[in-house]
Amino acid sequence: GVRVIVSPRPGYRVLSAHLVVRTDPAGPLERVFEVLALRAARCADRPATVGGDRLEFGARAPTELVDLALAQVACRAGDLTVDAAAFERERDAMADALRRRPPTLHEAAGQQLVELLYPGHPYSAEVTEARVRAFRAADAAKWLGLNVRPERAALVIAGDVAATDALFERIEQRLGRWRPRGGDGTLRARPPAPLPAGREVVVVDRPGWRVAEVLVGVRVPPRGARDEAAFRTLSWRLQHALTARLRDGAGLTYRVSMSLLEQSLGSALVLSTAVDRARAGEALAAVLEELGGSARPLDPEALAQARWRAVRRAGRGLGTSWRNALRLTEMFVHDLPPDEWDTFAARAAALDAGALVAEAGRWALGREAIVVVGDAAAIAPELRGAGLPARVLPGMARRWPPQPAEPAPGARAAVP
Numbered sequence: 001g002v003r004v005i006v007s008p009r010p011g012y013r014v015l016s017a018h019l020v021v022r023t024d025p026a027g028p029l030e031r032v033f034e035v036l037a038l039r040a041a042r043c044a045d046r047p048a049t050v051g052g053d054r055l056e057f058g059a060r061a062p063t064e065l066v067d068l069a070l071a072q073v074a075c076r077a078g079d080l081t082v083d084a085a086a087f088e089r090e091r092d093a094m095a096d097a098l099r100r101r102p103p104t105l106h107e108a109a110g111q112q113l114v115e116l117l118y119p120g121h122p123y124s125a126e127v128t129e130a131r132v133r134a135f136r137a138a139d140a141a142k143w144l145g146l147n148v149r150p151e152r153a154a155l156v157i158a159g160d161v162a163a164t165d166a167l168f169e170r171i172e173q174r175l176g177r178w179r180p181r182g183g184d185g186t187l188r189a190r191p192p193a194p195l196p197a198g199r200e201v202v203v204v205d206r207p208g209w210r211v212a213e214v215l216v217g218v219r220v221p222p223r224g225a226r227d228e229a230a231f232r233t234l235s236w237r238l239q240h241a242l243t244a245r246l247r248d249g250a251g252l253t254y255r256v257s258m259s260l261l262e263q264s265l266g267s268a269l270v271l272s273t274a275v276d277r278a279r280a281g282e283a284l285a286a287v288l289e290e291l292g293g294s295a296r297p298l299d300p301e302a303l304a305q306a307r308w309r310a311v312r313r314a315g316r317g318l319g320t321s322w323r324n325a326l327r328l329t330e331m332f333v334h335d336l337p338p339d340e341w342d343t344f345a346a347r348a349a350a351l352d353a354g355a356l357v358a359e360a361g362r363w364a365l366g367r368e369a370i371v372v373v374g375d376a377a378a379i380a381p382e383l384r385g386a387g388l389p390a391r392v393l394p395g396m397a398r399r400w401p402p403q404p405a406e407p408a409p410g411a412r413a414a415v416p
Helices: 028-039 063-078 084-100 105-117 129-133 137-147 165-175 228-249 277-293 300-315 321-333 344-349 353-360 376-385
Strands: 003-008 014-022 054-062 153-159 200-205 211-220 257-261 267-276 369-374 391-393
Touching: 003 165, 003 321, 014 063, 014 321, 028 084, 028 137, 054 063, 054 321, 063 153, 063 165, 084 129, 084 137, 105 200, 105 211, 105 369, 153 165, 153 321, 200 376, 211 277, 228 257, 228 267, 228 277, 228 300, 228 344, 228 353, 267 277, 277 369, 277 376, 300 344, 300 353, 369 376
Parallel strands: 003 153, 200 369, 200 391
Antiparallel strands: 014 054, 014 153, 211 267, 211 369, 257 267
């Protein structure tokens, strides 16, 4: 039942083996549960990477040791049994770490952002000590049996290898004995995560702080449901326009960063920058104005530049065995066509202004989630003056500074 994808790279004598398994969409709390389940699974000497809608078991080895790489991923995925005592130890250690260390200011800001972006949805569930302590080993064993299944998996091998009968015989020897354990393995269809009802602005108070850190999130279609060429072209135009306006034109900031919170039930584009608190309203108004400008047609020269830049950025994600393997696993997880990256440059070159307007029309413009970190007494009036009244998140001064303890891995919602 395992799909096999081989990506040859002649002359490169290190191969990457990725065994990726589709899972039900998961929010932060669910992902912590999955991490704990995998840590407590026998034969999982290196637990899988948990991605919210997938698990990835990876191995790297010299090309001559392809059997070793196959043995590693087969062991990690094919015979997972939860050790109840190990699960409880891992669970309690994480819960204890959460109890000892309250959330930092920026973790609280990140939590607030996802709550605004995904109102009432598991994607915004906060990871707390009480919720982690409620996890049970029996549920972890059940989850592994229902989700780590060969019919949901693909094995991607990238490197100096060829798709020969001998290679497939080796794969069959290693993975042919992997059998489902209960259930039919069908991934249930899930409705999209709800959109924000409207634009909302929250200030996370940091008294006395002279800088305003501005986060603006806008919901966009998930990877498998959007025109990626148009989306990347629009994204580059937006970041370029904001950098030119806020840095080069107004001298408000050093940089504008952009990241993508990729979720299979609804993704989010997040813009972030930092400015003097006295100009927070001006900076935020500029960000929202440029976001709204995404729905207006570009002139031919700006369109040509944006398309070219999008293609160049996309090319940076390809070219090595590891990057090629990641793109192939992405295609498997999101049901993308097999020529997704082969045709990307041509699709981008064919985009016209109308195609970009159509893609921007699928963004939740006007329903942005906005979080500003800084001195609320100074920033809130600035935002009101810019026509952006804000709700102040109280009590943050009592949480600052954070306790000097190590965070539990993956246990907090952080600013993207």
